[in-house]
Amino acid sequence: MRSHPSPLRRAAAAAAVAAAITAAGCSSSTSPTPPASDITIVQNASVMTTGAFTPNPFSKSLATSGKVTWFNNDFGGAYGGGTQHHLVSDNGVFDLGAQNPQQTASFTFTAAGTYPYHCAIHPNMVGTITITP
């Protein structure tokens, strides 16, 4: 049995594997670390209903902050380069404008209430924000 690797060689091999895993993780261009957000627009959201947003419904307290941020993670997947979305509240309280893939958009609520919203481009995408005092 002359083939047992020395502890030193095993450590070197483990380090090489770890380096390879790290390099693979860094080489992915389709899944960068997303920016801080409250709600994510998921991949292929344009063909979804309530599942287009996560979490959904979403609740936040004015005592903390009325600011809600959406991140458009609808990038890659079945639609390749990504899909633009345009979130508006059903009752006209907010209009986030066109939101490209990998971009965030925010609105700051100033009153407690329930705010249903949808995508103006894909009206099947529906969500609800609940703002508590």
Ligand SMILES: [Cu+2]
């Ligand atoms: Cu949309």
